Amino acid sequence: MSGQSKTDLVQEELVKPLAPSVLIIAFACAVFPSSAEIRKTVVPDGKEERVFWWPVLPKADGWVHDENSSRTIGANVLVPVGGTFADAPAVIYAKALARQRMPATKTLAQLIAEDRREFARKVPGVRISEVAPIRDGEGRDLRCLEFVPAAKGSWERVAYGEEGGFYVIFTVSAQDQATLRKTVPQFEDLVARYRRQLHDGR
Numbered sequence: 090m091s092g093q094s095k096t097d098l099v100q101e102e103l104v105k106p107l108a109p110s111v112l113i114i115a116f117a118c119a120v121f122p123s124s125a126e127i128r129k130t131v132v133p134d135g136k137e138e139r140v141f142w143w144p145v146l147p148k149a150d151g152w153v154h155d156e157n158s159s160r161t162i163g164a165n166v167l168v169p170v171g172g173t174f175a176d177a178p179a180v181i182y183a184k185a186l187a188r189q190r191m192p193a194t195k196t197l198a199q200l201i202a203e204d205r206r207e208f209a210r211k212v213p214g215v216r217i218s219e220v221a222p223i224r225d226g227e228g229r230d231l232r233c234l235e236f237v238p239a240a241k242g243s244w245e246r247v248a249y250g251e252e253g254g255f256y257v258i259f260t261v262s263a264q265d266q267a268t269l270r271k272t273v274p275q276f277e278d279l280v281a282r283y284r285r286q287l288h289d290g291r
Contacts, residue, residue: 127185127255132160139163142185144257147282149275152181167279179263179272181279185255200256201232201249214239223248223259223277226284231259237266244269248280259283 132139141163152167158174159166164184168177186200194200205217216237222230231248238244244266248259261276263269 127252127257130160142187142255144183144185144252144259144283146183146279149181149279152275178265178268179261181259181261181272181276183257183259185252185257188254188256194256197232197249197251197256201234204247204249205234208236212236212238212242215242220246223280225250225280226282231280246273246276
């Protein structure tokens with residue numbers, strides 16, 4: 090699922106010490122540039138390698154990059170200063186999906202529809218609604234969905250866009266409605282300062 094909920098991602102997260110070679114790549118990806126871009130990251134995983142891309146986000150006051158979690162879930166994870174991905178009241182993460190690796194998904198609208206179906210399947214009773222779009226740093230509107238659990242679970246706002254050879258997904262995930270409402274302005278400000286560069290997904 091492209092827009093996985095934090096609940097699913099926490100269950101998948103296995104925090105491992107980073108090898109020296111990974112730490113070198115990690116340092117390069119953790120730097121906050123003045124204009125955003127997408128970085129390709131290769132992580133050794135036994136005899137194989139995991140390859141993924143994530144948007145490099147502009148700096149956000151009160152938030153820090155969580156390197157271990159980013160490498161585990163394949164997204165650029167930001168957590169509140171002093172928090173962790175697993176226990177923070179809210180987290181923000183962004184991922185880039187290379188179009189050439191998902192040829193069956195032809196359009197952004199199709200990707201969003203697939204996410205809606207997958208969330209509904211994995212989170213019974215979840216309420217999914219389309220909310221006002223977020224305008225990015227180039228003045229383009231990103232479609233946004235809000236996911237509200239029927240009982241326990243993460244409250245999420247997800248923004249979807251396109252960048253060259255990628256689909257880009259930005260998510261804010263909170264433990265409850267009040268925290269989501271409090272964090273959404275910071276999330277929107279972050280996305281509003283994200284400027285795209287063209288990439289081909291290679």
